[in-house]
Structure formats: C-alpha cells, structure tokens
Amino acid sequence: MAVNEISKTRIHQNNTTRQQQEGCDPCKSFGQKCSHLVKKQRAKFYILRRCIAMLLCYHERADH
Secondary structure (H helix, E strand, O other): OHHHHHHHHHHHHHHHHHHHHHOOOOOOOHHHHHHHHHHHHHHHHHHHHHHHHHHHHHHHHHHO
C-alpha cells in the first residue's frame, strides 16, 4: 500500500510541475486567464514590432 501511495504522489507532483511549466492553471478565474493571454499577445506583438524595425533599419544602412 505504501508504494502505491508514493507512486500516486509522484504522479500528482509530475502533473503539477507540467501544468506550471505550460502556464496552465485550472484554478485561475476567467479574468485572470484573459489578462494572462493579453499580456502574452502584447509581448509577441512587441517582439514582432522590434524585429520589423530592426530589419528596416538594417535595410536602410545597407543602401549607404
């Protein structure tokens, strides 16, 4: 019985760790989930905007 309980505990810990790594938390409210998604999307747009600006600046320098 003790070995079975230990393996159940390890499985639960592995699942909890996997959820934390994926950023998925079933206990969050709808508002918190939306806020998290908005922040992620804003960060992606920021990175994309910076990459485009860098490519445009590189193109301008290459012409000189």
